[in-house]
Amino acid sequence: MKKTIQFRLNGRPTKLTTDDDRRLLWVLRTDLDMTGTKHGCGAGLCGSCTVVVDGKAVRSCQTPLKNVDGKEVLTIEGLEQNGKLHPLQQAFADHGALQCGFCTPGMIMNAYALLQQQPQASRDAIAEGMERNLCRCGAHQRIVAAIEEASHAKGGRS
Amino acid sequence: MTTTVQGLDRRTFLKLVGGGIVVMVSVGPSALLGQERRRGYPEDLNAYLRIDEKGHVTIFSGKIEMGQGVMTSQAQMAAEELGVGLDSVTMVLGDTDQCPWDSGTYGSLTTRVFGPALRAAAAEGRAVLMQLASKKLGVPKENLLVENGVVSVAGDPSKKVTYGELAQGKQIARLVDEKALLRSVKEFKLMGASPKRLDGVDKVTGRAKYAGDIRLPGMQYARIVRPPAHGATMKSVDVSAAKEMSGVTVVQQDDLVAVLAGDPETAAAALGKVKAEWTKPSLDVDNDGIFAYLLEHAPAADVRLNRGDLAAARSSASRVFESTYNTAYLAHAPMEPHTAIAELKDGKMTVWAGTQTPFPTRDGIARAVGLDPKNVRVITPYVGGGFGGKSSSRQAVEAARLAKAAGVPVQVAWTRPEEFFYDTFNPASVIKVASAVDANGVITMWDYDVYYAGERGTGIFYEIPNAMIRTHSSWGGGSGAPTAHPFAVGPWRAPGANMNVFAAESQIDIMAAALGIDPLEFRLRNTKDPRMRSVLQAAADAYGWKAAAAPSGKGRAIACGIDAGTYVALIADVKVDRATGNVKVDRVVCAQDMGIVVNPDGARMQMEGCITMGLGYPLAEELRFKGGDVLDRNFGTYHLPKFSMLPKIETVLVKNDELLPQGGGEPAIVPMGAVIANAVFDATGARLYRLPMTPARVLEGIRKAEKKT
Numbered sequence: 001m002k003k004t005i006q007f008r009l010n011g012r013p014t015k016l017t018t019d020d021d022r023r024l025l026w027v028l029r030t031d032l033d034m035t036g037t038k039h040g041c042g043a044g045l046c047g048s049c050t051v052v053v054d055g056k057a058v059r060s061c062q063t064p065l066k067n068v069d070g071k072e073v074l075t076i077e078g079l080e081q082n083g084k085l086h087p088l089q090q091a092f093a094d095h096g097a098l099q100c101g102f103c104t105p106g107m108i109m110n111a112y113a114l115l116q117q118q119p120q121a122s123r124d125a126i127a128e129g130m131e132r133n134l135c136r137c138g139a140h141q142r143i144v145a146a147i148e149e150a151s152h153a154k155g156g157r158s
Numbered sequence: 159m160t161t162t163v164q165g166l167d168r169r170t171f172l173k174l175v176g177g178g179i180v181v182m183v184s185v186g187p188s189a190l191l192g193q194e195r196r197r198g199y200p201e202d203l204n205a206y207l208r209i210d211e212k213g214h215v216t217i218f219s220g221k222i223e224m225g226q227g228v229m230t231s232q233a234q235m236a237a238e239e240l241g242v243g244l245d246s247v248t249m250v251l252g253d254t255d256q257c258p259w260d261s262g263t264y265g266s267l268t269t270r271v272f273g274p275a276l277r278a279a280a281a282e283g284r285a286v287l288m289q290l291a292s293k294k295l296g297v298p299k300e301n302l303l304v305e306n307g308v309v310s311v312a313g314d315p316s317k318k319v320t321y322g323e324l325a326q327g328k329q330i331a332r333l334v335d336e337k338a339l340l341r342s343v344k345e346f347k348l349m350g351a352s353p354k355r356l357d358g359v360d361k362v363t364g365r366a367k368y369a370g371d372i373r374l375p376g377m378q379y380a381r382i383v384r385p386p387a388h389g390a391t392m393k394s395v396d397v398s399a400a401k402e403m404s405g406v407t408v409v410q411q412d413d414l415v416a417v418l419a420g421d422p423e424t425a426a427a428a429l430g431k432v433k434a435e436w437t438k439p440s441l442d443v444d445n446d447g448i449f450a451y452l453l454e455h456a457p458a459a460d461v462r463l464n465r466g467d468l469a470a471a472r473s474s475a476s477r478v479f480e481s482t483y484n485t486a487y488l489a490h491a492p493m494e495p496h497t498a499i500a501e502l503k504d505g506k507m508t509v510w511a512g513t514q515t516p517f518p519t520r521d522g523i524a525r526a527v528g529l530d531p532k533n534v535r536v537i538t539p540y541v542g543g544g545f546g547g548k549s550s551s552r553q554a555v556e557a558a559r560l561a562k563a564a565g566v567p568v569q570v571a572w573t574r575p576e577e578f579f580y581d582t583f584n585p586a587s588v589i590k591v592a593s594a595v596d597a598n599g600v601i602t603m604w605d606y607d608v609y610y611a612g613e614r615g616t617g618i619f620y621e622i623p624n625a626m627i628r629t630h631s632s633w634g635g636g637s638g639a640p641t642a643h644p645f646a647v648g649p650w651r652a653p654g655a656n657m658n659v660f661a662a663e664s665q666i667d668i669m670a671a672a673l674g675i676d677p678l679e680f681r682l683r684n685t686k687d688p689r690m691r692s693v694l695q696a697a698a699d700a701y702g703w704k705a706a707a708a709p710s711g712k713g714r715a716i717a718c719g720i721d722a723g724t725y726v727a728l729i730a731d732v733k734v735d736r737a738t739g740n741v742k743v744d745r746v747v748c749a750q751d752m753g754i755v756v757n758p759d760g761a762r763m764q765m766e767g768c769i770t771m772g773l774g775y776p777l778a779e780e781l782r783f784k785g786g787d788v789l790d791r792n793f794g795t796y797h798l799p800k801f802s803m804l805p806k807i808e809t810v811l812v813k814n815d816e817l818l819p820q821g822g823g824e825p826a827i828v829p830m831g832a833v834i835a836n837a838v839f840d841a842t843g844a845r846l847y848r849l850p851m852t853p854a855r856v857l858e859g860i861r862k863a864e865k866k867t
Binding site for chain 2: 022023026029030031033034035036037038039040041042043045046048075076077079080085089090092093094096098099100101102103104105108127128130131132133134135136137138139140141142143144
């Protein structure tokens with residue numbers, strides 16, 4: 001149904017009138033021209049489209065727009081502050097925790113929510129928390145190391 | 159010497175790049191690998207550098223960045239030879255209007271084959287600049303130093319001139335041969351170092367653009383009517399309901415029926431309204447029956463090696479070990495599905511495509527839309543993984559055809575189920591080996607037949623006096639004969655080598671175990687190849703190997719191989735759950751000799767990537783199908799390696815600065831099947847001959863092994 005939906009996107013008030021059953025992924029990528037969030041499987045199985053809604057990681061390809069009405073949406077584009085990389089972004093770059101980079105925005109957003117919920121996540125907890133995000137290049141070992149470092153860098157606050 | 163610059167003559171190129179010094183490189187056929195020639199690509203590679211008025215260097219390379227790190231390693235090689243800092247280099251990759259022709263990014267060829275050409279270009283660039291500097295400063299070349307693009311007089315650093323000043327307003331084209339003096343390992347400042355990936359910040363911020371991130375005014379999103387099964391033909395199609403939707407355009411052109419809309423969801427909805435009927439051929443084969451089917455349809459053998467007297471060796475052997483190995487069809491499953499955007503403007507077709515083969519893709523588009531290749535431009539943004547699967551770029555042709563038919567820019571982005579259908583899968587294979595060993599543990603015979611995996615990885619580095627190797631069909635399909643595969647197959651990271659090394663290195667372990675010889679000792683006893691011995695030893699040292707014959711119950715094993723000029727040995731620890739059959743790999747140690755290492759950390763990333771990706775085909779990946787129906791169409795049933803499968807990975811780079819850089823993108827994945835199979839045997843006494851070793855197959859293997867004892 002066509003509706004006006006309002007939410008905060010990366011800290012900025014956002015308002016659009018469209019079918020509220022549409023998936024957040026396509027609204028971000030098409031209507032809002034924010035292409036950092038990727039389409040990988042369309043079924044919530046790979047995590048490439050992960051964004052953070054009210055502090056929780058969600059699969060934007062499975063999220064109807066109406067679910068974010070009045071909420072706070074954070075995407076990969078919103079992590080950098082005043083030209084400074086977020087500690088997670090910095091750690092991913094420092095560790096070479098990426099190869100093709102296509103899963104990276106989803107990995108980082110999933111890790112962001114994970115560290116919000118478990119600021120002192122152990123290596124095992126990180127691996128467990130990242131389980132549903134797929135990476136075909138095999139950057140897993142470095143992804144775990146990067147997340148672990150980012151959690152330390154912020155003194156447990158991400 | 160003449161330069162052949164495919165698709166771009168020299169004058170046009172010079173006009174295009176403007177001022178500065180231009181260096182062209184021509185590599186003779188001798189520098190190319192057989193693989194290139196076999197595929198029928200023209201036998202030249204060209205590299206170009208441009209140095210602008212400010213001293214900034216642009217490198218044009220037909221290679222593409224799909225994660226393997228060649229944006230960074232090529233910049234290092236060029237900057238090293240030129241004498242500039244990495245921060246004054248910009249890379250332009252995979253743009254057919256700007257870059258020199260290239261056959262494609264595959265086969266771990268970028269560093270070992272294109273690298274020397276690029277280095278030679280940069281070295282000659284430095285030579286030209288030094289000549290200019292010598293004239294300008296009035297000092298002989300021998301008395302000049304260069305650092306970070308500044309040429310200064312030795313002993314008088316105030317006398318200096320920058321590359322930018324030297325290049326200003328000049329347009330000098332120099333033809334370079336590959337003998338241009340390259341810097342030696344001792345002189346390296348940038349090569350051999352591990353700067354951060356040049357693509358890192360783009361990729362962690364979401365700024366990195368992939369094909370699907372390109373936006374053009376008026377662009378339409380396409381969905382194409384797809385057959386339900388391979389081999390199905392369209393009986394009828396009714397597009398009337400889709401046509402009635404507002405904002406939807408329907409394109410019907412021969413076999414291509416598509417709906418176009420202003421957003422992907424409307425396009426999907428429109429596709430849902432298309433009613434098509436299909437005729438499905440009956441093909442009574444599935445992923446279990448495929449091996450017998452393949453053998454039945456196998457083409458005649460090509461003899462790759464025939465030495466000694468096989469018959470005599472067989473009859474004199476006290477025991478002949480005969481095994482048959484089976485491996486499954488595999489999907490490439492890059493995280494980015496095949497995507498392309500096409501725009502036809504003023505008679506010129508421009509296509510942004512996620513492709514490993516920009517130039518062949520350009521030519522394919524030109525044929526499909528009836529344009530001269532010079533009126534087609536393929537631009538390759540970042541590619542979200544390829545692994546061989548984006549050597550084939552059908553989506554780019556689809557986008558171009560639709561853009562031409564509809565007269566608007568069109569995006570074709572395959573859905574994951576489309577990706578799992580039109581992927582050129584790694585072929586299923588059958589490998590039969592008969593081998594013999596004498597009482598001293600010396601291999602005497604090797605009789606090897608490989609069906610559908612081809613030649614790569616069949617090379618013997620053990621001293622075996624009597625050996626025969628026959629290939630029946632390559633990994634790419636038939637050898638002229640119609641393919642027996644139910645769908646398209648193609649190159650999958652180290653094509654065929656994963657399967658061949660799984661079979662060969664399992665067979666080696668079988669013999670070692672039968673004689674009660676430690677598997678490392680058995681390998682060392684049978685190979686004199688110094689590079690193989692050194693990687694085996696390096697892996698053993700890093701692991702802390704203590705000799706024991708298999709099955710030792712420990713669940714550790716070794717396997718080795720040669721790929722893309724690189725030697726690699728792996729040692730793995732596994733745990734096998736005897737109740738469930740589940741195999742967990744706990745630790746993998748990898749030692750690799752890849753000659754000079756351009757970027758050690760980048761090389762390690764590739765080794766780790768190979769090992770992690772290489773957990774999949776031995777343990778979990780198998781494309782299930784029934785006739786032409788592909789049953790696994792998404793990640794819910796086709797299982798990629800996940801974080802929970804991750805072992806501790808340790809990498810060792812064995813120093814070999816005597817050798818030019820060899821391949822790095824594929825070698826370490828090659829022995830993964832064998833090392834895990836061997837470790838499962840070491841843990842349980844169960845020998846598995848079929849990949850993947852699913853829990854059910856492992857349990858069955860354990861039961862069989864228990865019966866025997």
